[in-house]
Amino acid sequence: QKEVEQDPGPLSVPEGAIVSLNCTYSNSAFQYFMWYRQYSRKGPELLMYTYSSGNKEDGRFTAQVDKSSKYISLFIRDSQPSDSATYLCAMRKAAGNKLTFGGGTRVLVKP
Amino acid sequence: GAGVSQSPSNKVTEKGKDVELRCDPISGHTALYWYRQRLGQGLEFLIYFQGNSAPDKSGLPSDRFSAERTGESVSTLTIQRTQQEDSAVYLCASSWGLAGGRSGELFFGEGSRLTVL
Numbered sequence: 741q742k743e744v745e746q747d748p749g750p751l752s753v754p755e756g757a758i759v760s761l762n763c764t765y766s767n768s769a770f771q772y773f774m775w776y777r778q779y780s781r782k783g784p785e786l787l788m789y790t791y792s793s794g795n796k797e798d799g800r801f802t803a804q805v806d807k808s809s810k811y812i813s814l815f816i817r818d819s820q821p822s823d824s825a826t827y828l829c830a831m832r833k834a835a836g837n838k839l840t841f842g843g844g845t846r847v848l849v850k851p
Numbered sequence: 852g853a854g855v856s857q858s859p860s861n862k863v864t865e866k867g868k869d870v871e872l873r874c875d876p877i878s879g880h881t882a883l884y885w886y887r888q889r890l891g892q893g894l895e896f897l898i899y900f901q902g903n904s905a906p907d908k909s910g911l912p913s914d915r916f917s918a919e920r921t922g923e924s925v926s927t928l929t930i931q932r933t934q935q936e937d938s939a940v941y942l943c944a945s946s947w948g949l950a951g952g953r954s955g956e957l958f959f960g961e962g963s964r965l966t967v968l
Contacts, residue, residue, distance in 0.1 A: 744893075746893070748891065772955050773955075773957075774954075774955040781959055781961070783855070783942055783944070783959025783960050783962055784894070784942075784957075784959050785959065786954065786955070786956040786957070789954045789955050789956070827883050828893055828894065830894075830955060832917075832955055833948075835905055836898055836949075837882075837901065837949055838884065838896050838899055838907070838910075838957055839894075839896075839957065840896070841893040841894040841895075842893050843892050843893035844892070844893050
């Protein structure tokens with residue numbers, strides 16, 4: 741079983757809809773949580789990061805962490821065609837030296 | 852340039868040949884990572900360099916894989932006797948500190964796409 745599980749999609753939504761993404765993990769040692777966005781044939785780029793359980797909002801993006809359930813989410817409001825990409829969750833242990841990534845969810849926002 | 856630079860961007864090789872992939876990190880970044888991304892999959896950790904410390908090689912899949920880094924600059928990933936299952940995009944990332952610090956921000960290059968025939 742992988743340490744971090746993520747539905748590969750694809751997830752297809754109409755422009756303006758809310759995109760809901762999530763990851764589950766098995767190792768309670770993970771303390772830092774990130775979402776990366778990866779456009780086709782590009783490297784991933786950091787979108788958001790959170791440390792504690794709860795919500796964090798940045799513009800149209802909201803990240804949620806529920807450590808008790810080992811479950812993290814990313815919501816994209818008012819989705820745009822430019823949001824079409826693969827979204828990867830990533831996490832790190834408190835003293836860890838590397839990020840562990842989920843498999844990524846491909847999102848397609850149709851105009 | 853300002854970002855992480857990787858070369859070659861594409862490499863096609865025959866099974867059994869050796870390949871060398873290069874990464875130029877962002878200047879001043881002490882940490883450097885190599886990840887592998889197979890088609891339609893997530894990122895698989897390979898190796899990590901941090902300053903002058905011994906590298907963390909725990910993700911290297913076999914002894915055919917090796918990597919070096921000169922100080923806090925260029926890194927090369929070498930794959931010997933390539934196999935078809937080595938076909939993937941090899942991504943290099945750098946950061947200022949341990950795993951990007953609290954934010955976990957790694958700065959990735961665009962990757963080297965390796966195809967083994």
